[in-house]
Amino acid sequence: MCNLLVRNELRLVRESLAEGSWDAVLSDFSLPGFSAAEALALCRDTDPDLPFIVVSGTIGEQQAVEMMRVGPGITCSRAT
Numbered sequence: 001m002c003n004l005l006v007r008n009e010l011r012l013v014r015e016s017l018a019e020g021s022w023d024a025v026l027s028d029f030s031l032p033g034f035s036a037a038e039a040l041a042l043c044r045d046t047d048p049d050l051p052f053i054v055v056s057g058t059i060g061e062q063q064a065v066e067m068m069r070v071g072p073g074i075t076c077s078r079a080t
Contacts, residue, residue: 010034010042017046029056029063040070 007013010033016022025043029036040052054067 008032010038013039014042014046017043022047022050024051024053026053026055029054029059029067037067037070040067044070 005016007016008031025039027036027039031039036054036056040054043050043052054064059067
């Protein structure tokens, strides 16, 4: 079974991470109001081992490399 929670504000991401136990975070690279890098930093502060998956058709190769350097368990892939 998969529980899915959609959050479109960084404050709501922070609250959700604090309230529950999550298996992974799935994120777009281009987010309204905050960036995937900000969400990733928040996730790393909350649970350094939580997989953070970025799926995007707009992320460039250099941006993907920079995201992967933040820590293990990060996957960047291009949506087609």
